[in-house]
Amino acid sequence: xxxxxxxxxxxxxxxxxxxxIELVPTHMHENILEIVFCLKGSIKFAYGYEExxxxxxxxxxxxxxxxxxxxxxxxxxxxxFYLNLEWFVSQHPYITGLLFVCEATKQSARPYPSYxxxxxxxxxxxxxxxxxxxxxxAGSVAGSDPGMLIRxxxxxxxxxxxxxxxxxxxxxxxxxxxxxxxxNRHMMVYLQKHATEKLxxxxxxxKFNLSKAYVSExxxxxxxxxxxxxSYIRANHSEKLLLETDLxxxxxxxxxxxxDPKYYYRAFKEWYKCTPRQFRVRYRDKxxxxxxxxxxxxxxxxxxxxxxxxKHYLELxxx
Numbered sequence: 001x002x003x004x005x006x007x008x009x010x011x012x013x014x015x016x017x018x019x020x021i022e023l024v025p026t027h028m029h030e031n032i033l034e035i036v037f038c039l040k041g042s043i044k045f046a047y048g049y050e051e052x053x054x055x056x057x058x059x060x061x062x063x064x065x066x067x068x069x070x071x072x073x074x075x076x077x078x079x080x081f082y083l084n085l086e087w088f089v090s091q092h093p094y095i096t097g098l099l100f101v102c103e104a105t106k107q108s109a110r111p112y113p114s115y116x117x118x119x120x121x122x123x124x125x126x127x128x129x130x131x132x133x134x135x136x137x138a139g140s141v142a143g144s145d146p147g148m149l150i151r152x153x154x155x156x157x158x159x160x161x162x163x164x165x166x167x168x169x170x171x172x173x174x175x176x177x178x179x180x181x182x183x184n185r186h187m188m189v190y191l192q193k194h195a196t197e198k199l200x201x202x203x204x205x206x207k208f209n210l211s212k213a214y215v216s217e218x219x220x221x222x223x224x225x226x227x228x229x230x231s232y233i234r235a236n237h238s239e240k241l242l243l244e245t246d247l248x249x250x251x252x253x254x255x256x257x258x259x260d261p262k263y264y265y266r267a268f269k270e271w272y273k274c275t276p277r278q279f280r281v282r283y284r285d286k287x288x289x290x291x292x293x294x295x296x297x298x299x300x301x302x303x304x305x306x307x308x309x310x311k312h313y314l315e316l317x318x319x
Contacts, residue, residue, distance in 0.1 A: 001244055001287055002027045006082050011146040013087030014153045016127065017080045018301060022292035024069040026283045028240065031096045033083045033160065035061050036069065037124055040304045041076030045069050049274040049282070052107050054078075057308060059121065061102040061164065066239050068286040077301050081124060081156075088157050094182075095157070097189030099166040099236075110172065116163040118316060123152055123159075125312055128305050132298040167222045174222065183208070184222055187215075188229065195233045196257040201226055231267035234258060238268065242280040243287060249276055 002025035006015040021043060036045055038054035045052045045060055047067035052060060063085075069078065085096050103110065104117045113121075130148065167184065168174060176184075190207060191199065204226070205212045219226045234256040241252045253264035268276050298305070 001025075002291060004029075006032070008082070008084070009146070009149060012149045012153065013084040014127070014149050015080075015082035015084075016131065016298075017082075018296045018298055019078055019080075020076055020294040020296065021069050021078050022071050022074075023286070023289055024293055025289050025291055026066050026068045026243065026287035028066050028243075029063065029082075031085045033061060033063050033085055033100060033157075035059055035081040035083075035102070035124065035156075037079045037081065039077040039079050039301060039308060041074075042072035043069055043076055043078045044072050046283075046286075049272045049279055052103065052105055054105055057121070057311065058105040059102075059124070060105060061100055061160070063098075063100055064236055064239075066243055066283050068283070070286075077296070077304055079124075079128065081127065083153055083156060085157075088154070091154075092157070092161060094185040094189045095161070097192040098161070098185060099188075100160050100164045101166050101169040102160065102164040110169060114163075116159055118312075120156065120159050121312060122316070123155055125305070125309055127152055128298060129309060132302060132305060167224070170224055171222060176221070180218075184219070187219070188233075191230055191233055195230065195237055196255065198257070199230060230257075231263070232271050235264070235268045235271050238264070238276065239279070239283075242276055243283055252276070 004024070004027050007017055008015040018039075036043070036054065037059040038056055040056060042056070043054045045054055045067065046069075047062050047065040053072055054060060088095050102117075102120070104112055104121065106112060127149070165181075165185075187204060187208065190204070201212045201215050204210075205215045208215070210218075216226065219229065222229075224232070238252050238256045241247055241255060245252075247255070249264065250261045253261040256264065258264040258267070265275065268274075268279070272279055274282075
């Protein structure tokens with residue numbers, strides 16, 4: 001599988017890549033949150049068997065899913081922001097086990113733009129503006145203040161945790177006390193780590209010193225519930241095996257913790273809107289292709305960046 005080289009900024013949890021894209025083959029990240037931002041033209045972005053056309057100013061996040069990018073038109077500029085989630089584990093011990101969904105595009109099934117989409121967009125543009133003024137060349141930030149970038153990255157992570165956790169995607173009106181959200185997140189991390197094992201509500205209840213009835217009712221408040229959460233995590237784990245091995249569906253089902261291939265097939269189709277085989281064919285096709293992208297310095301996109309900054313400012317204050 002294509003391995004993306006990330007130009008990390010020294011001393012920070014942030015990496016930024018500016019490029020013109022013809023095709024970025026199918027790839028995956030481990031413990032990294034990527035935000036794909038279209039600065040100019042339009043870009044096609046595919047993950048989870050969905051495809052979005054990102055227009056100028058739109059962006060989308062991806063964490064554990066296999067994904068690829070390709071041009072919608074030749075005159076495009078795409079910027080990927082990468083955040084190293086392990087950097088934030090001391091403050092958010094559960095963060096590498098969370099799943100995020102941020103689809104800042106008119107094609108999203110959820111309302112856009114929200115206040116938090118705009119806030120996030122402002123921070124991303126500020127990263128670029130700041131680094132362009134430091135004459136950032138190919139990831140070098142000589143003369144810049146790492147502390148400013150670290151604080152900005154922490155703001156982005158906080159916005160994702162508070163507003164783009166996958167539980168809010170499925171239950172936008174969810175309002176719970178912070179300790180209840182923390183409990184759910186620790187449970188989700190546990191499910192992530194032990195998804196391939198035989199898990200039951202009784203085991204979860206025992207692990208967290210709670211009753212089975214309480215755990216069942218508690219998780220149902222998050223819309224998805226225990227069984228659907230576990231089926232999603234297992235189906236998500238299967239992506240790597242579908243793409244990197246030739247294992248058959250029965251073997252993949254067993255390796256991911258499903259008791260029967262029929263359950264795996266049903267769960268995968270429910271979450272991905274396609275069969276495992278369809279997913280394998282589509283994403284492997286792009287995985288086998290050569291990367292066709294041209295990396296740029298921020299200084300080369302100053303005009304587009306300044307125009308985007310002005311437009312964002314006007315959208316914020318003249319609506």
